[in-house]
Amino acid sequence: MKRTKRIGIITAGGDSPGLNAAIRGVGKAALGSYGMEIVGFRDGFRGLAEDLRMRLDKRALAGILTIGGTILGTGRDKPHRMEIQGQDRDMTEVIARNYARHKLDALVCIGGGGTHKNALRLVEKGLKIITLPKTIDNDIVLTDASIGFDTALGIATEAIDRLHSTAHSHHRIIIAEIMGHRAGWLTLGAGIAGGADVILIPEMPYDIEHIAAAIRQRSRHGTNFSIVAVAEGAMSKEDAAAFAKAEAQKRNATSKAQKQRAKTELAVLSARHSGNTLRLAKQLEALTHLEARVTILGYVQRGGTPSAGDRLLATRLGTKCAELIQDKVFGVMVAARGDGVKPVPIAEVAGRLKTVPPDHPWLDSARRVGTCLGD
Ligand code: F6P
Numbered sequence: 001m002k003r004t005k006r007i008g009i010i011t012a013g014g015d016s017p018g019l020n021a022a023i024r025g026v027g028k029a030a031l032g033s034y035g036m037e038i039v040g041f042r043d044g045f046r047g048l049a050e051d052l053r054m055r056l057d058k059r060a061l062a063g064i065l066t067i068g069g070t071i072l073g074t075g076r077d078k079p080h081r082m083e084i085q086g087q088d089r090d091m092t093e094v095i096a097r098n099y100a101r102h103k104l105d106a107l108v109c110i111g112g113g114g115t116h117k118n119a120l121r122l123v124e125k126g127l128k129i130i131t132l133p134k135t136i137d138n139d140i141v142l143t144d145a146s147i148g149f150d151t152a153l154g155i156a157t158e159a160i161d162r163l164h165s166t167a168h169s170h171h172r173i174i175i176a177e178i179m180g181h182r183a184g185w186l187t188l189g190a191g192i193a194g195g196a197d198v199i200l201i202p203e204m205p206y207d208i209e210h211i212a213a214a215i216r217q218r219s220r221h222g223t224n225f226s227i228v229a230v231a232e233g234a235m236s237k238e239d240a241a242a243f244a245k246a247e248a249q250k251r252n253a254t255s256k257a258q259k260q261r262a263k264t265e266l267a268v269l270s271a272r273h274s275g276n277t278l279r280l281a282k283q284l285e286a287l288t289h290l291e292a293r294v295t296i297l298g299y300v301q302r303g304g305t306p307s308a309g310d311r312l313l314a315t316r317l318g319t320k321c322a323e324l325i326q327d328k329v330f331g332v333m334v335a336a337r338g339d340g341v342k343p344v345p346i347a348e349v350a351g352r353l354k355t356v357p358p359d360h361p362w363l364d365s366a367r368r369v370g371t372c373l374g375d
Helices: 018-033 043-051 092-101 115-122 151-168 185-194 208-220 237-252 257-271 276-288 298-302 308-326 361-370
Strands: 007-010 037-041 053-055 082-084 087-089 107-113 129-133 174-177 198-200 226-231 292-296 332-337 342-343
Touching: 007 018, 007 043, 018 037, 018 107, 018 308, 037 043, 043 092, 053 208, 082 342, 082 361, 092 115, 107 115, 107 308, 115 129, 129 308, 151 185, 151 226, 151 308, 174 185, 174 276, 185 198, 185 226, 185 361, 198 208, 208 226, 208 276, 226 276, 237 257, 276 292, 308 332, 308 342
Parallel strands: 007 037, 007 107, 107 129, 129 332, 174 226, 174 292, 198 226
Antiparallel strands: 037 053, 082 087, 332 342
């Protein structure tokens, strides 16, 4: 008699709306179309290392489509460097043993950049892995979209809409800080959709004088308020040059001491950059003589009900994932391509970042509606 296929599933990295829709998509198709069994592991890769399981039967998968977060829990642990009882340990072997012990035929990892690097390590250990792209940052290569981006885009856009009326009433500059790590997709998308007057993204270091000039010009034309959408990773030209220098020093270091010095410099720069949006507000106040206020959108962008777009994407990718497992296609990420879905090698995804290219059409559209991009 043919043995029932068993698949494991984890959600890893930062949570994002649509993770439950993805778990449901994989699970319902695996159970319903292929008669597989599904085991959930809790809290990302840690669940595999510590054998924290959750039964994912029909009942567990019911009613989760619209719920934010992840019923499995998540975490940013790495298999090769996991803190166990206060000590960093390589848990890769333990994970491989648990995978074998539970007689898994495949492991589905739903995650972003870090998850893909971790998943690749497990592929190299011989585990049959298949991944789904998830992150509000939209920075995963080789896929048109990642689960969570559409919802976060809607939340950030609504926030900008709401900030508009208060900025207008008080004749203020309001700066909305938007997530996205080192990619500007969320800020650029929400900035355009919300009609921000200034959009600052990590890919385009800014000149504070140019931003102030654009705001002053609005005032001269009788509009004495402005909305600035700034990505958490955006920085001035001077700061970007300092980061680039320290990164090059780290890359080219020929001794441990040199590498350590570059790392310390990067840590100092990062610590200083964490207060960048507040500094930006002070600088713009001084240069424009308008009052400036800051709103950091933070984790609101990752929480709550997934949008229709994310539910649809998660269900498309999740159901295809079950089909690929049935067809024994492993070592791939299920990518979104147009209306369809395409498996791409995890090895071609891991370690790469999809940032906004300088010639991206969204940038052109932003400029054509008069948005200052700070350059
Ligand atoms: O990757 C998603 C994201 O929300 C980024 O936009 C942000 O920089 C990061 O996660 C925050 O990470 P954490 O939740 O670990 O603080």
